[in-house]
Amino acid sequence: MQILQDKKIVLGISGGIAAYKTPELVRRLKEQGADVRVVMTEGAKAFITPLTLQAVSGNPVSDSLLDTQAELAMGHIELAKWADIIIIAPATADIIARIACGMANDLLSTLCLATTAPIAIAPAMNQQMWHAKATQENTEKLAERGCHIWGPGSGEQACGDVGLGRMLEVDELVTLSSDFFADKYLDNQHWLITAGPTREAIDPVRYISNHSSGKMGYAIAHAAVRAGAKVTLISGPVAIPAPAGCKLISVNSAEEMHQQALKFAPSSTTFVACAAVADYRVANVASQKIKKSKDAMQLELVRNHDIVADVASLENKPFMVGFAAETQNVEHYARGKLMRKNLDLIAANDVAKAGQGFNSDNNALTLFSAIDKTEIPLANKKIVANHLVSLINQHFLAKKS
Numbered sequence: 001m002q003i004l005q006d007k008k009i010v011l012g013i014s015g016g017i018a019a020y021k022t023p024e025l026v027r028r029l030k031e032q033g034a035d036v037r038v039v040m041t042e043g044a045k046a047f048i049t050p051l052t053l054q055a056v057s058g059n060p061v062s063d064s065l066l067d068t069q070a071e072l073a074m075g076h077i078e079l080a081k082w083a084d085i086i087i088i089a090p091a092t093a094d095i096i097a098r099i100a101c102g103m104a105n106d107l108l109s110t111l112c113l114a115t116t117a118p119i120a121i122a123p124a125m126n127q128q129m130w131h132a133k134a135t136q137e138n139t140e141k142l143a144e145r146g147c148h149i150w151g152p153g154s155g156e157q158a159c160g161d162v163g164l165g166r167m168l169e170v171d172e173l174v175t176l177s178s179d180f181f182a183d184k185y186l187d188n189q190h191w192l193i194t195a196g197p198t199r200e201a202i203d204p205v206r207y208i209s210n211h212s213s214g215k216m217g218y219a220i221a222h223a224a225v226r227a228g229a230k231v232t233l234i235s236g237p238v239a240i241p242a243p244a245g246c247k248l249i250s251v252n253s254a255e256e257m258h259q260q261a262l263k264f265a266p267s268s269t270t271f272v273a274c275a276a277v278a279d280y281r282v283a284n285v286a287s288q289k290i291k292k293s294k295d296a297m298q299l300e301l302v303r304n305h306d307i308v309a310d311v312a313s314l315e316n317k318p319f320m321v322g323f324a325a326e327t328q329n330v331e332h333y334a335r336g337k338l339m340r341k342n343l344d345l346i347a348a349n350d351v352a353k354a355g356q357g358f359n360s361d362n363n364a365l366t367l368f369s370a371i372d373k374t375e376i377p378l379a380n381k382k383i384v385a386n387h388l389v390s391l392i393n394q395h396f397l398a399k400k401s
């Protein structure tokens with residue numbers, strides 16, 4: 001069953017240029033099974049017509065507090081009670097300010113006062129308006145009252161400015177909506193996850209690294225956040241954004257990752273080492289760019305700390321999950337690392353197979369404990385991550401009981 005199946009969503013649209021994206025948002029929420037009813041402010045109608053939103057939502061659009069027909073049945077109270085969540089997207093500086101002040105001067109602001117449903121706000125405005133002290137204070141006030149603040153995103157704006165203030169993309173809003181209703185089975189857990197590659201400097205312009213894109217580790221972080229965990233993600237340099245809701249610690253080298261992992265591990269319940277960490281670093285990093293002088297050159301390499309093994313040797317260690325990226329004898333090498341590094345579980349990744357592993361959107365894993373093994377079949381890394389997180393939790397609970 002889809003997570004948004006039969007969920008009742010009131011989508012409040014206020015008057016910003018991003019309103020043009022809302023028919024697509026309604027369509028995508030409905031595709032996930034939600035029943036969507038749209039409420040528009042007067043400003044919103046300058047950007048998009050109620051008729052369009054009625055057509056895509058399949059429900060009448062509400063836009064007036066003083067609609068004699070709707071109010072015969074106390075329309076605004078009925079809508080306020082109907083909603084499982086009110087999502088305001090785009091949320092302009094004006095609607096944010098009015099809700100923060102508790103005003104009830106149109107249907108949307110009145111609904112926010114009259115509802116007991118959770119409210120999510122997707123800010124969308126010029127970057128200067130977003131940074132204005134008043135907007136920041138109003139948004140903080142709403143967050144303190146328990147409103148969910150989804151965004152804003154950063155980038156080029158309709159007015160030509162560049163910066164924070166863009167409404168999150170439709171994809172991101174749909175993901176946040178389904179995350180909101182997902183089963184929070186990791187509530188009270190703190191997951192520490194490493195992801196991406198590390199870079200070991202040779203000189204100021206060159207480094208040793210690998211093909212890790214961070215996609216697998218970031219998908220695990222997202223799946224854990226979605227399941228309600230507090231997540232700290234220690235990441236090497238990657239080109240993808242961190243999942244909303246996790247604390248991102250950016251590092252470059254294996255030694256930096258080691259330092260951060262040891263710092264956060266004692267307060268974590270689960271450690272997932274998905275990063276592709278360089279086993280060696282250059283012994284003497286050149287302070288200036290190395291010039292070509294001979295046909296061959298040698299670099300002396302020294303061993304890096306083994307991060308996952310060092311965390312596993314802590315007295316107050318979390319539940320330990322490693323990865324093993326292998327090109328041959330996958331099970332044999334993975335089981336060896338499980339024992340040698342003193343882990344609870346290891347996810348073996350056959351990276352010799354095409355279409356999975358490093359830098360692919362898809363993956364397949366085999367999860368080994370000391371006594372059993374479970375296959376996670378080839379699928380998009382987001383699906384693999386959901387499956388893996390749930391399996392890790394089952395082993396974690398079994399160990400605790």
Ligand code: PMT
Pocket residue numbers: 194196197211212213214215216217254273274275276277278279304305306307308309321322323324325326337349351357358359360
């Ligand atoms: O990032 P993507 O492009 O999505 O690709 C995902 C992935 C292939 C990188 C990922 O699925 C994966 O397999 N990660 C582990 C890669 C790896 O370095 O494996 P390893 O077999 O060399 O290391 C074994 C374990 O020890 C790993 O948990 C690793 O994080 C850890 N390790 C290794 C060396 C070191 N110095 N410290 C460590 O903690």
